[in-house]
Amino acid sequence: MPKIEIYTQPGCPYCVRALRLFDQKGMKFTEIRALHGTAERMEARERSGGRTTVPQIFIGGRHIGGCDDLMALERDGKLDPLLAAA
Incomplete structure (x- = not known):
C-alpha cells in the first residue's frame, strides 16, 4: 500500500x-494539519513547489497536487493504477 500524505486545514x-x-x-493516509503560519504549512509549500493552498497531496512521495488534481486523476481512471504502482 502506498504512503499517502495529505496536508489539510480544518473547515476546508x-x-x-x-x-x-x-x-x-479504503486507503490509509496520513493527515497533516497545516494551519496558516505553521511549520507544517511551510513544509507543504516547500514540498509542493510553492503551492500555498490545501490540500496538498502526496502518493508514494510524489506530489499529486490539490483536490481538483486528485479528482481529475480519479475521473480519468488514472488514480487506481497510481495507487497500485506506488
Whole structure:
C-alpha cells in the first residue's frame, strides 16, 4: 500500500472531499494539519513547489497536487493504477 500524505486545514471543503475519496477507496493516509503560519504549512509549500493552498497531496512521495488534481486523476481512471504502482 502506498504512503499517502495529505496536508489539510480544518473547515476546508476541498480537504474533506479528498479525504473522503481515500476513505471510500479504503486507503490509509496520513493527515497533516497545516494551519496558516505553521511549520507544517511551510513544509507543504516547500514540498509542493510553492503551492500555498490545501490540500496538498502526496502518493508514494510524489506530489499529486490539490483536490481538483486528485479528482481529475480519479475521473480519468488514472488514480487506481497510481495507487497500485506506488
